[in-house]
Amino acid sequence: MASQNTSQAGRAPSRRRGHERVAALLAAASDCFVEKGYDATTMTEIAARAGASIGSLYQFFPTKESVAEALITGHANGLNEHMERLLAQTPDWTTEELADHLLRAFADYRKRHPAFVALVEVAGSLPSMLGRTIRQRMRDYLSQILAIHAPGLPAGDLRPAAMVVQQLMKAAVALDGEQPATLRKAAQNQLQHALSLYLGQLAARR
Amino acid sequence: MASQNTSQAGRAPSRRRGHERVAALLAAASDCFVEKGYDATTMTEIAARAGASIGSLYQFFPTKESVAEALITGHANGLNEHMERLLAQTPDWTTEELADHLLRAFADYRKRHPAFVALVEVAGSLPSMLGRTIRQRMRDYLSQILAIHAPGLPAGDLRPAAMVVQQLMKAAVALDGEQPATLRKAAQNQLQHALSLYLGQLAARR
């Protein structure tokens, strides 16, 4: 009797049409979040932008937070794959190459998923601790990468170093929005150089 | 006839009581912004926290943005003085000392004005370009400091380097919120070391 309720919100799509709608809604939401931020985007605008009605949106996402969560978990998976690839190739790279891949490749990932940064920011103040989880996992990956690249580093120094690298990656993302382009590229090169110096110094320790 | 209107909002305080009210309102607003962020704090709560009525708040601040602006300009002046002091002492410092003062002293400033970071963030998307102005001025100061500390650096390299230093200072602020304390301090030390390496390399160029 209570097992199924036809007009319950938050159902997962089962038919083909539903999956398309969900995809369109998420894409629209992503655009909105990028342009106006989480707080300023409205459910009405998300629906309109996806060519759907407000009721259709609430059919699949019972709450505004649930929309953000869906986007974040999707991005989190993509980021994990990305870090997995970096980790696998770390043994083959010099210090300069590692610095380049950590900064540039990550910035590229963000450029392909523009909503990612904005969402991880708000995810910290969301009830679900998704934001913390993502940052924590990223830190774990960086620790592993550092352990490979700087084998002489004591285990206790890995996490602080990973935190520093994480902040430098965040800085690279921030620099990505700078204008004009020549200044931006110069600054990004400098940042990469700074990371190289730091990584090199870590690897030289024993 | 149109020169003065008694019940006009946004008037500056002239009597002693008014100045006290404004101070209390700004302090309350600062606390709210720190605890809940700009979007989530309400005018009603600001007034209540200051022990004033909502009408009294609107007497001095015609809009929510105007409250944020007042706080930001105040902080901006304090930050300018801070940078002025750093600039004056730069010639006396070694690379390590400069890195230490840039990171730690700035983090201390933020600890004494907790609302600063949160407000500069939102100031970027505010109509008045206060956020950009502050960041720009900070960048100017850093350029001057670098010009003193690394006299051999070509003028064209100053601004990109200043941007990198600025990002590292931002990173130091972000690390300030980390737990536990031992991990935080270790990471901050590492960040300072990274900055030292970078500054040293800049100063060694010719």
Added chain:
DNA sequence: CTAATATGTGAGGGTAGCCTCACATTGGAG
């Protein structure tokens, strides 16, 4: 074809926030 379920719709209920307004109180000047 028919029944059943998934999907689609948009008016509107409920709420909360920003800000106004008409009026009360205070305190200093003359």
Added chain:
DNA sequence: CTCCAATGTGAGGCTACCCTCACATATTAG
């Protein structure tokens, strides 16, 4: 003391938003 501008007050207008609901349409199963 008297007057007037400065300051103080809070109910409420207005708006915008989140979300619900009763019902319509589409699609699949049998």
